[in-house]
Amino acid sequence: MTAKLHLDRAHLQGLYRGMLRIRRFEARCVELYQAQAIRGFLHLYDGEEGVAVGVMAALQPQDAVVATYREHGQALARGVPMDRLLAEMLGKVEGSCRGRGGSMHIFDGARRFYGGNAIVGGGLPLAAGLALADARLRPGAVTACFFGEGAVTEGAFHETMNLASIWRLPLLLVCENNLYAMGMPVAEAEAQPSIHRKAEAYRVAAASVDGMDPVEVESAARHAVECVRSGHGPFLLECRTYRFRAHSMFDAQSYRSREEIAQWRERDPLERLRRWMQDNHQITADQFQAIADEVEQELAAALAFAEAGTLEPVEELERFVLMDHVPQEQPQGNAP
Helix, strand or coil: CCCHHHHHHHHHHHHHHHHHHHHHHHHHHHEEEHCCCCCCCCCCCCHHHHHHHHHHCCCCCCCCCECCCCCCHHHHHHHCCCHHHHHHHHCCCCCCCCCCCHHHHHHHHHHHHHCCCCCCCHHHHHHHHHHHHHHCCCCCCCCCEEEEEHHHHHHHHHHHHHHHHCCCCCEEEEEEEEEECCCEEEEEEEEEEHHHHHHHHHEEEEEEEECHHHHHHHHHHHHHHHHHHHCCCCCEEEECCCCCCCCCCCCCCCCCHHHHHHHHHHCCCHHHHHHHHHHHHCCCHHHHHHHHHHHHHHHHHHHHHCCCCCCCCCCHHHCCCCCCCCCCCCCCCCCC
16 A cells, blocks of 8 residues: 655655665766775665665654665665765775775664665564664654565564564564565565565565655555554565666676566666656756756765775774673653
């Protein structure tokens, strides 16, 4: 079920700007990776931008977010500054977690962004824990957990669904179903390939939405968040989407054809929204160019910031292996 949104020009342009920031950021990351300025693995979100901006638009600052190892999009949409994000990618101290997380473990405590997770499905039980804590400490807060369709074959998915339902946790489960678990087609791995229908076994509310349409995603996410925030327990939102690039930079993509990718590119969430806004006189060509220029300027400034950053001193490398301070948090509002 989706609720009809009241959309104005500023909001639509904001959705488009949010997706363009992610698209351009990752395109620059590819260049930096090929120049070996970014090390390790790089999993791109290219094509899935509509999911991140749509869901984040439905969340509030008090809410928590747990993402996957393809989390650049969620991080930018959540408000992690682009300069700190790019510094993190380059392993600099000025990064969002001092360069220690890199591409797969983006973290920003101030924005309650609990980061990417390199383990498939690994974020699900963490999100359940956050939701359980917030039920005591932050009444009304929602934890949104992003994961891919490959994660639903993990025991962590089923354990999380079961506990979240029994304990009625304030948890929004966002499955980004891009049709392939690495190279395995979901239809060949899942007896029930409609992921949202798995929720029925756990008596969890669920819906499926076109993840290539940010407006539809936002509408569905607002309905889901409202259900969760009002105390009805967890909600599973399946967003059917597609990644235009390979699973990672080392993937030869032998499991899918160029024709298939080309067909999905015709549903590019940026171009769909761009055409709709133009056809409905919601934006002018000059305004499109102004947004593109603004994003390029932000990206250039972020790159300059990141490249001017510093690497962690060798003598500091053992720091944070063990915690030297355990933060204590007191309940807020009418928490028991």
